[in-house]
Amino acid sequence: MHSIARRHLPVLLGAAAGGAALTASALTARPAQADPGGDTASQARGLLRRMRVDQDATTADGPVWSPLATGFAGVPGEDLPDGAVGGLGGEIITVTTAAQLAEAIARTEPTVVLVDGSLTIEPFGANLKVAGDTSILGVGRGAEIVGGGLHLDRVRNVVIRNLTFRDSYVAGDWDGKADHNDNDGIRVDTSRHVWIDHCEFARLGDGQVDIRKDSREVTVSWSIFRDHNKTLGVGWTDNVVTTLTLHHLWFSSTYQRNASIDNVLHGHVYSCLLQGQTHYGMMSRGASSLLVEQCVFEDGEDALVAKDPDSRIDSRHNRFTAIRGRKDHTGATFEASDHYAYVADSRDEVPALVPAHAGPHARKERTGRRIRVALDGSGDVASLGAAVGAAWRSPHPVEIIVEPGIYREVVRVWPGCEGLVIRGATGEATDVVLTYDLAAGTDKFYGGDFGGTGAATLAVLSDDVTVRDLTVENGYDEALHGGSQAQALRTVGDRIVLDGVRLLGNQDTFLGESVSKGVVARVYVRDSFVDGDVDFIYGRATMVFDGCEIRSYDRGAGPGGNNGYVAAPATAQDTFGILFTGCEFTSSAADGTVHLGRPWHPSSDPNVEPSCVVRDSHLGAHIRTPAWSDMSGWPWQDDFLREHANTGPGAVPAGGDTTGRPQLTPEEAAVHTRETYLRGDDNWTPWA
Numbered sequence: 001m002h003s004i005a006r007r008h009l010p011v012l013l014g015a016a017a018g019g020a021a022l023t024a025s026a027l028t029a030r031p032a033q034a035d036p037g038g039d040t041a042s043q044a045r046g047l048l049r050r051m052r053v054d055q056d057a058t059t060a061d062g063p064v065w066s067p068l069a070t071g072f073a074g075v076p077g078e079d080l081p082d083g084a085v086g087g088l089g090g091e092i093i094t095v096t097t098a099a100q101l102a103e104a105i106a107r108t109e110p111t112v113v114l115v116d117g118s119l120t121i122e123p124f125g126a127n128l129k130v131a132g133d134t135s136i137l138g139v140g141r142g143a144e145i146v147g148g149g150l151h152l153d154r155v156r157n158v159v160i161r162n163l164t165f166r167d168s169y170v171a172g173d174w175d176g177k178a179d180h181n182d183n184d185g186i187r188v189d190t191s192r193h194v195w196i197d198h199c200e201f202a203r204l205g206d207g208q209v210d211i212r213k214d215s216r217e218v219t220v221s222w223s224i225f226r227d228h229n230k231t232l233g234v235g236w237t238d239n240v241v242t243t244l245t246l247h248h249l250w251f252s253s254t255y256q257r258n259a260s261i262d263n264v265l266h267g268h269v270y271s272c273l274l275q276g277q278t279h280y281g282m283m284s285r286g287a288s289s290l291l292v293e294q295c296v297f298e299d300g301e302d303a304l305v306a307k308d309p310d311s312r313i314d315s316r317h318n319r320f321t322a323i324r325g326r327k328d329h330t331g332a333t334f335e336a337s338d339h340y341a342y343v344a345d346s347r348d349e350v351p352a353l354v355p356a357h358a359g360p361h362a363r364k365e366r367t368g369r370r371i372r373v374a375l376d377g378s379g380d381v382a383s384l385g386a387a388v389g390a391a392w393r394s395p396h397p398v399e400i401i402v403e404p405g406i407y408r409e410v411v412r413v414w415p416g417c418e419g420l421v422i423r424g425a426t427g428e429a430t431d432v433v434l435t436y437d438l439a440a441g442t443d444k445f446y447g448g449d450f451g452g453t454g455a456a457t458l459a460v461l462s463d464d465v466t467v468r469d470l471t472v473e474n475g476y477d478e479a480l481h482g483g484s485q486a487q488a489l490r491t492v493g494d495r496i497v498l499d500g501v502r503l504l505g506n507q508d509t510f511l512g513e514s515v516s517k518g519v520v521a522r523v524y525v526r527d528s529f530v531d532g533d534v535d536f537i538y539g540r541a542t543m544v545f546d547g548c549e550i551r552s553y554d555r556g557a558g559p560g561g562n563n564g565y566v567a568a569p570a571t572a573q574d575t576f577g578i579l580f581t582g583c584e585f586t587s588s589a590a591d592g593t594v595h596l597g598r599p600w601h602p603s604s605d606p607n608v609e610p611s612c613v614v615r616d617s618h619l620g621a622h623i624r625t626p627a628w629s630d631m632s633g634w635p636w637q638d639d640f641l642r643e644h645a646n647t648g649p650g651a652v653p654a655g656g657d658t659t660g661r662p663q664l665t666p667e668e669a670a671v672h673t674r675e676t677y678l679r680g681d682d683n684w685t686p687w688a
Contacts, residue, residue, distance in 0.1 A: 040082045041067050043089060050092070050114060051162055052140040053198075053361040060343045061247070061271065064222065064357045065198070069159065071245025071268065073195040073219035075340055077156075084193035084217070086135030086159030087112040094139070098122060098148075105130045105150070114139050115163060121148025125168050125183035125205055130158055132191075138162035141362045149185045149204070156192045160199060162360045168205040171375040171382040174409040176206040176230055184210050193217045200224040200359040201231070203386050207257070211244065212236035219245040224359040226252040227381075227389035235262025240287045245336075247271055248345070250358045253389030255279050255410065264288040268336040270344040273354040275299055276392065276414045279454070280326075283446065284311040289333040293317055294344040296351055299414045299461070301454050302326040307446040319347045322415070324453050367394040372425075374403035384422070384434060385411045392417045399423070402470060404431040410438070410457060415493070417462035424469035429502045429529070432470040434458055439476040440485035440508070452511065456487035463493040471502040478506050483534070487511050491523055491541065497686045498525040506553065507534040512541030517572045517607075522678050524686040538568035538600060540608075542576045544674045545583050546687065552622060554589040563589040563622065565629060567597030569610040569639075576677045577611030577640070585614075585650065587622035592650075594622045598631040599639040610634075613664065613672045615644035623650030626660030644669050 044067035048055050057064040068074060074083035090110025095101045098119045105113055110133040121128065126148045130136070132155035138144070144164035152158055168183035170176075183205025188194055190213045200223065201208035208225050211218055211234045225231040231254045234244060242264045249272045251258045256279040261267050263286035270293045274281050277300035284290045285307045293316040297303040302325035306313045315329040336342060345353055371387040372379035381387050384400070384407050391398035397419025404426060411434060413420060424432035438455040453459075458472045476486035485508040489498075492513045503510050509532035514521035521541040530537060531551040537543070550566060557563045566585070571577035578597075587594055599610035614627075627643065628636035643652065644664040652661045664672060678684055 040085060040088065044068055044085070047088065047112065047135070047137065050139070051137050051361070053162060057357060059345050059353060061345055062343070069193075069195040069219060070221055071219035071247060071340060071342070072217045072243040072266070073193055073245065075217055075243075077193055077217060080157060080193055084157055084159055084195040086157060086195070087133050088135065090133065095119070102128045105134055105136060107131060107134070109133070111135070112137065115143045115145070117142060118144045118146055120146045124148065125170070125181070127151035127184060127187055129153065130155065132156045132158065135159040135161075136163065138360055141360065143360065149183065149187065151184075152186070152188045152191045152194060154190045158191065158193070159195045159197070160186065161195075161197045162199070164200040164202070164360055165204060165208070166200070166202045169203045169382055169386070170205045171377065172406070172408065173205070174229055174383060174385070174407075181205045184208070186210075187212065188215045188218065189213045191215045194219075196220045196223060198222045198358070198360055200226070200363065202226050202228065203381060203383065204228060206230065207233050209233075210236075211242070214239050214241050216241060216243050218243070219247070220249065221245070222248045222358050224250045224252065224363075225254055225258070226250075227254070227383070227386040229255040230257045232259035233257045234259055234264055234267070235285065237263055239263065240265050243339075244268070247342070248354055248358060249273070250354045252276060253385070253392055253412075253414070258282055260285060261288050261290060262286045264290070266334050266336070266339065267291070270294050270342070271350055271354070272296075273350050274303070276389070276412060277301065277303070278410055278412050280305050280446070283307055284313045286311065288312065290314065291316070291333050291336055294347045294350065295319075296347050297321070297323050300324075304328045305446050306330050317347060325448075365390070365393060367391065367398060369396065370399045370401060372401045372403065373407075375405040375407070376403070379403060383407070383409060385409045388413055388417070388420070388422070391420050397421075401425050402432045406433045406435060408435055410436050411459075413458075413460045413462050413465055415462050418464040420462065420464075421466045421468065422470070423467070427469050427500070429469050429471050429500055433473060434470060435473040435475050437475040437477070438486070439474075439481070440487075442484070452485065452487075453490070455485065456490035456511070458488070459490040459492070460496055461492045464495045465493060466497040466499065467501055468497075468499040469501070471504060473504040474509065476506070483507055492521060494519075494521045495684055495686070496521070496523045498523065498528055500526070501528045503528070503530045505532050505536060507532065507536065508538060509536035510538070512539040512543045514540050514572070520575055520680070522680065522684065524674070524678055526687065533564035535565050535568035535598070535600070537566060537578065538570065540570045540572055542677055543578045544677050545578075545580045546674055547582045548580070548584075550580065550583055550585045552585070552587040552589055552594045554587060557590065557593050559590050559592065561590065561593050563587070563593040565595045565598050567612045568600040568631065569597065569612045570600040570602050571609050571611040573607055573609050578613070579672060579674065579677050580614045581616050581674060583614070583617040585617060585619045585623060585648075587620055589622045591621040592624040595624060595629045596627040596643075597641060598629040599634050599636055599641065600631055601634050604632065609639060611640040613642045613644065614646060615664065615669070615672065617646050618648040619646050619650035621649040642668070642672070644672070
């Protein structure tokens, strides 16, 4: 299996595969050798030996490396009494270059193609046409297709196993919508009896696997989908004829289509592991009928979605952990056992079983201590989200170094990524920009909106994460679409450090949360810049802003008007709230039109005790008196909202009138320091 060590530009951009055009003499070929007895299963086991894979591992469902197709791909069809067998019984050809692969998989007679080594597709992003009655099988470890993929168009009886498909990602096109980006891993169009097994799909350009246009009798099994936006899509048809099995799949650090299943007559999903799905997990669309059983969904949004009135999901014995949003179950659909024999491995075994055996033979994901991200192809990867996904699965802490550029992505640092550092390569936050433009009120295409957990450009949900020297922006256009919460950054973990960062947005730029009211989450923000207009620093977390510039937008309100609020603490009882120390509050807004903050009581919770202190800071003339405002009927005077020793035209001068500007007492000033807020029982001193 390839490591994540640095790959040079020629590899990432689809350098020439090498080798002359395929000729008969260039092939390693010989007639297929049937085992004694000549039965299909024996021949298939012979191919497994040629592939050098493990034939001994078994689960309740049978061999991990089944000799014959499972699920709907294994259902008998015309002239296919054993289901999809590919080129079994035909000529066996070993290929070592992409040119050889292209010619071998286009042969019109039954062919078994053994892929030996890493094959780079040329031109970059191309999908090679695959003929029917073909098997494409990786040999041992390290068989992979780089910079391109395969296209099955109106063919039957194809088997693809033991291969990695990687790195056809078009730098900067995380959405996969550029006109020149149709770089799928495997595209299946109007084809029948297709088995995709023990493959891995990572960092591709568009869809990792697309099953389209009335394809039938398809199984995708024991495969890995990771570090990508659009993973597995099914549909592109108004007909409802597709039959599909998905089993023992691992979706890791993906955004959507895990899978998106549209107008499928019978879709059976079992014993799959889905971890870290940012937008949604698995979806039934159109008139699809799904049976989803013994699957595990961890850390994500909207795990199971029945999108349309005719969409159906029968959810049986699945497990949901740290899932926000939908887990739809519409009732009974169909029985997969009426079509083929299977045993769903228990959801209790899935989290260990699937990562241990999914993907190519003896797969090892080796992640270095440092991952370099660069849009020009000179790094290890070209996507920040891909780097974070690799770091999440790594057994050791990782530093991600991001080269200059604009990265339009939605990124999640899921729980369990302790020790992660993300930093801009140049030390200048303006050189590296992570941006997206979702708002909390933005409608999801399947109903509802993104809300407070789905809209942030970057969310840090793990403890012990440092972000340094880069910009995080929510580019939602309030002028065009109207005001809405639009977070640039959301943090939930404890011991988060933001050093030299720029957080850009309008309303609700930075949300600091904790896992629950009883859990303290500390955030230290140093030498950074945060801008916005309404409640743009808010939440339950204990947050210290040390030496930062806090800039309020001018919303156009003139003297005596309201140009917004800086902070909206929602401090839990017996914890510290938000502290600004040594900061500079700036704005081009009219004098006396911006409040320092207001008390937030989420869902009118009376047990919240909002707390915010601004001390030893320079306040511009835009800060008004009173400096604080009521919020949703909660008077600001009832909570701990204080100033101390501030300077500047917006501050209370020494000996001045403090009406509407309550100050810390000397005793309180000794308590409300970064040390008191952040040290905790673990003596955390991030400023040291």
